[in-house]
Amino acid sequence: MNIPEIKLADGKMIPRIGLGLWKNTDPESFSLAFKAAIKVGYRHFDTAQAYGNEQLLGQSIKSSGIDRKNFFITTKIAVQNFGVKKSRNSFNESLRRLDTDYVDLLLLHFPIPVLRNKTWKVAEEIKAQGLARSIGVSNYTINHLKQLEQYATELPAVNQIEMHVFLQQTELSSYCKGKNIVIEAYSPLAHAKDMDNKTINNLAKKYRKSYAQIMLRWAYQQEVVVLPKSVNPQRIEENADIFDFALSDDDMRLIQAENRDLHTCWNPELIP
Ligand SMILES: NC(=O)c1ccc[n+]([C@@H]2O[C@H](COP(=O)([O-])OP(=O)(O)OC[C@H]3O[C@@H](n4cnc5c(N)ncnc54)[C@H](OP(=O)(O)O)[C@@H]3O)[C@@H](O)[C@H]2O)c1
Numbered sequence: 001m002n003i004p005e006i007k008l009a010d011g012k013m014i015p016r017i018g019l020g021l022w023k024n025t026d027p028e029s030f031s032l033a034f035k036a037a038i039k040v041g042y043r044h045f046d047t048a049q050a051y052g053n054e055q056l057l058g059q060s061i062k063s064s065g066i067d068r069k070n071f072f073i074t075t076k077i078a079v080q081n082f083g084v085k086k087s088r089n090s091f092n093e094s095l096r097r098l099d100t101d102y103v104d105l106l107l108l109h110f111p112i113p114v115l116r117n118k119t120w121k122v123a124e125e126i127k128a129q130g131l132a133r134s135i136g137v138s139n140y141t142i143n144h145l146k147q148l149e150q151y152a153t154e155l156p157a158v159n160q161i162e163m164h165v166f167l168q169q170t171e172l173s174s175y176c177k178g179k180n181i182v183i184e185a186y187s188p189l190a191h192a193k194d195m196d197n198k199t200i201n202n203l204a205k206k207y208r209k210s211y212a213q214i215m216l217r218w219a220y221q222q223e224v225v226v227l228p229k230s231v232n233p234q235r236i237e238e239n240a241d242i243f244d245f246a247l248s249d250d251d252m253r254l255i256q257a258e259n260r261d262l263h264t265c266w267n268p269e270l271i272p
Pocket of ligand 1: 019
């Protein structure tokens, strides 16, 4: 499968589907998932210091026989590693665990107050040194982005946020578009909880696609990067098989009506 890419504000390309790696820490199932993913064409992998699997990703890439430059690796600075010294040191540790000289995308994982400002400046330095090709943030609301604009030399290329049919994030999306910040949709399946929405089920029948594929295609048609997680080889393939159909404008409108502003992870709007 050929996974389309999108250009970031800094000129770098990013694959529109990435494999989410949260909670994938068992070496055997990690390896199985990674192999299944690269077999069907995934090259973009979304890890984080907090996920505890950077080392597994580094090893898997090394033993894949595929050149490092063909992969797109994202990692994120964990909240407990924010601050000047800690973020720099923890990033060096990430590089060591990933067994690489650079990451494609470095994100600040969460907008914790005060320290996020200094940590962003460290991310800018890391980028200037070529150790991260692109930098961005995660879980930033419009409020957090507006604050960042006051002290940043460079705006984030990416904002990774929870986004799915039930949390459509229209206001934040249009704000990011206006600033040329690409959104990455995390938890695009809303954790696959209660996959029983009537509209999605009807569309799955209509397009002869699975429930998950309708959810992922909706996200894809928002012009965002989509990050589904699975450890199951069949689902990994299914989740990338969304390029042979398109939801019509009318069907996109039907899905629009399913928004419930439902956060299934956390709500960063509570952070000042
Ligand atoms: N920046 C952040 O704060 C943040 C927060 C959350 C997530 N993320 C990123 O986004 C990624 C995805 O989000 P997520 O893991 O929270 O949730 P998700 O991708 O919405 O859902 C994952 C769940 O869906 C199941 N699943 C996957 N494909 C399926 C399919 N085709 N049919 C039915 N069930 C399916 C998975 O089970 P199986 O594995 O058994 O298939 C798993 O239980 C994470 O792994 C992480 O990389 C980032």
